[in-house]
Amino acid sequence: MATRLKSTRLRPARERATRLRGHRERTDRQVRPETLSLLRCPACHGNLDVARRHALGRTGRLCAGILACRACDRRYPVIDWIPRLLPHESLTPAERAELAASPERDEPQTVSEEQLAPDELRRLLETRVRSKLLHPGMPPKLRARAERDVAYRVEHTGEKGKFVRTAEPYLTQRPERILDLGGGQGGTLTAFRQRYRPTTAMLLDLDPDWVEIARWRDPETEVIRADATRAPLADGAIDLLVSTATLEHLPDWRGALAEIVRISREGLLSYGPNGRFPYDFGHLDAPFVTWLRPHAAAHVAHLCHRLRRTGRTLTSIEQELAVTFYIPRSAVVRELRRRGVEVVNVFEEFLGHAVAESYHPRAGGLKRTLARFPWLRTLFAKGLLIAGAEPNVYLYYRRPRVPR
Ligand SMILES: [Zn+2]
Structure with a gap:
């Protein structure tokens, strides 16, 4: 029952909320040893150290390089400021290449940490998001839906x-x-x-x-x-x-x-x-799929899409169901x-x-x-x-x- 979910210890703390207002803006964008101290090796939970620096921001923040686990010595690449803390088999080719880069590259080049101008950022986001969500040969109705999704994600x-x-x-x-x-x-x-x-x-x-x-x-x-x-x-x-x-x-x-x-x-x-809930908004856009086993759900969703003439194939529905x-x-x-x-x-x-x-x-x-x-x-x-x-x-x- 919904009412039983309300725990007395979890009542909204309005007085705390008011206290939270009005903290000052922080502009510090230093490397954060703080951040590194929070990160752990995904394999063994050991602490991580910076093993190699290939590129640094002007404030010394790591842009490209390698983090190494102190406990198990597994290595993880950092590319474009993003640590990739995954087992080797889950890395992309670019990430593996960074791991394989020669140790002599430990003379880091300094790279800009400037933020993109708003319209430059918007263009970049639109290109990247569009290439991710739209594919050549998409049926028109699915394309229109994907275009709305792009607009939502960008705007x-x-x-x-x-x-x-x-x-x-x-x-x-x-x-x-x-x-x-x-x-x-x-x-x-x-x-x-x-x-x-x-x-x-x-x-x-x-x-x-x-x-x-x-x-x-x-x-x-x-x-x-x-x-x-x-x-x-x-x-x-x-x-x-x-x-x-x-x-x-x-x-x-x-x-x-x-x-x-x-x-x-x-x-x-x-x-x-x-x-x-008897409807899936946002993934399959079909009724009752939430209640059914994947095989039946795929066929119900496919029937709905055929009635609406979206052009969505059973295979694409099955693929989405496999990850939903x-x-x-x-x-x-x-x-x-x-x-x-x-x-x-x-x-x-x-x-x-x-x-x-x-x-x-x-x-x-x-x-x-x-x-x-x-x-x-x-x-x-x-x-x-x-x-x-x-x-x-x-x-x-x-x-x-x-x-x-
Ligand atoms: Zn480890």
């Missing part, structure tokens, strides 16, 4: 204040170390960074393109390429963890939750669709509680902030109606929560204090 990724506003009342302290787990192309982390000015704002993602896009988008953040189920971070390293639209793509989502609890004190988890998991909210709550974590459902709060914001790619009419009639919004939210079937899941979690 509206900054509109993530709703996540900050949802998390803020529950925060127990001003976060000095913020991590966006599976942060993709960035945006959400920037919203948190701008709000709290932490010493470390870190984004972790596995995708080699998204991490580079994220780094261009916000050079003030630390971006690492790594696997969420083998997070290369020290125990309790993170004060506030945020993860949106990630859990549903992890076959080992339980392993990711274990890592989340290990590395962070508290945070906001959001993913979707909820396994109980419909996890019921109750399963995630159970998994977190099993690990001694307190959890509260913040769907209703999120919905309130989301409908108040100007942009939403799909639910235009419904959103406007819900924004106009708060009582209807409450009714809508409560109904879905009681059924355990809110479309997307929003949870705030907090674990008992542990020594660092």
Whole structure:
């Protein structure tokens, strides 16, 4: 039952929220030994050292080089300011080449750390995002959908204040170390960074393109390429963890939750669709697939796409289903509680902030109606929560204090 999710110890702490306002802007973009001290070898959790420097920013920050594990001596490349903390077999050819570069290159060249001008950045993002999402020979309807996705990713990724506003009342302290787990192309982390000015704002993602896009988008953040189920971070390293639209793509989502609890004190988890909600928005755009086994789901989705004449093939649906998991909210709550974590459902709060914001790619009419009639919004939210079937899941979690 939704009401039972509210723990008395997890009530919004409004007085704390006011105290969090008005910290001063930090402009320090030094190398952060601080950051290196948070990172760990993904294989053995040993500490990492800088083994080789190939390029440095003017402030001494590592742009290209190699990190080495003190315990097991495994090596990890850093390219374009991004440590690639993955096993050798998961590295791209460019990443392997950096690892194989000769040690004599340890006379680092100095590279500029300038931020791109806004329209230059916009052009760069558009080119990169378009080449990632559009393919030659795409059917027209799918192309139109992908174009909308490109526009959203280029223009509206900054509109993530709703996540900050949802998390803020529950925060127990001003976060000095913020991590966006599976942060993709960035945006959400920037919203948190701008709000709290932490010493470390870190984004972790596995995708080699998204991490580079994220780094261009916000050079003030630390971006690492790594696997969420083998997070290369020290125990309790993170004060506030945020993860949106990630859990549903992890076959080992339980392993990711274990890592989340290990590395962070508290945070906001959001993913979707909820396994109980009868429609998949955003991935397959089809009904009932969330309730069905993959084989049946693929055929139902394919039928829907044929009726809508989108041109989507069964193979592409099957491929997407292979990396999309419909996890019921109750399963995630159970998994977190099993690990001694307190959890509260913040769907209703999120919905309130989301409908108040100007942009939403799909639910235009419904959103406007819900924004106009708060009582209807409450009714809508409560109904879905009681059924355990809110479309997307929003949870705030907090674990008992542990020594660092
Ligand atoms: Zn190691």
